[in-house]
Amino acid sequence: xxxxxxxxxxxxxxxxxxxxxxxxxxxxxxxxxxxxxxxxxxxxxxxxxxxxxxxxxxxxxxxxxxxxxxxxxxxxxxxxxxxxxxxxxxxxxxxxxxxxxxxxxxxxxxxxxxxxxxxxxxxxxxxxxxxxxxxxxxxxxxxxxx
Numbered sequence: 001x002x003x004x005x006x007x008x009x010x011x012x013x014x015x016x017x018x019x020x021x022x023x024x025x026x027x028x029x030x031x032x033x034x035x036x037x038x039x040x041x042x043x044x045x046x047x048x049x050x051x052x053x054x055x056x057x058x059x060x061x062x063x064x065x066x067x068x069x070x071x072x073x074x075x076x077x078x079x080x081x082x083x084x085x086x087x088x089x090x091x092x093x094x095x096x097x098x099x100x101x102x103x104x105x106x107x108x109x110x111x112x113x114x115x116x117x118x119x120x121x122x123x124x125x126x127x128x129x130x131x132x133x134x135x136x137x138x139x140x141x142x143x144x145x146x
Contacts, residue, residue, distance in 0.1 A: 008117030016115070018086045022104050027113030032054045032126050055130060058095035061103035064129035068106070069126070074107025076109055123145075 013021075030052065037051045054060060065080070072080060084105030091100045106129075113122040 006117065007115050009115045013112060013115055018082050018108055019088075019104075021111035021115070022083050022086065022107040023111065024107065024114060025083075025107035026056075028110045028114045028122070029061070029107060029126075032122075033130060036126075036130065058092060058099045061106045062095075062099040065102045065106050068129045069124075072109075073096055076113075079112045080105040080109045092102035131137075 009016075013048070033052055033055045034048070042048050042051055063112050069080070082105075084102055086101075086108070088100065088104060091097050094102070110122060110125075113119075113125070130140055
């Protein structure tokens with residue numbers, strides 16, 4: 001039986017498309033944000049939703065990439081670049097074409113790390129790019145309570 005919460009698909013990863021990795025990475029990134037918000041005391045549904053939306057947006061992920069890129073290994077940079085360069089037909093409103101592609105790169109890397117079973121590295125990157133900004137965020141501020 002497969003353990004879908006702790007996958008280790010190192011060999012099979014080559015058969016998953018870049019956008020497939022981004023699809024998984026998007027969910028992993030959002031789950032990590034939601035978990036962080038709950039663990040750190042965000043309690044109302046409005047705060048949880050607002051905090052999640054604020055940090056899972058393409059713009060926020062593009063900002064996260066700036067902090068993450070300097071510490072990536074060559075392999076991780078290559079995975080990120082494959083995702084960033086993937087062809088997407090649409091761009092969500094509220095983000096630029098560039099932000100969306102950068103965010104897709106971040107999601108691709110998170111998907112790859114998750115499916116490879118590299119949870120320690122995934123957590124390290126998450127804490128670096130999101131933990132720092134969330135620690136300083138006031139989730140009760142109007143911009144987070146949409």
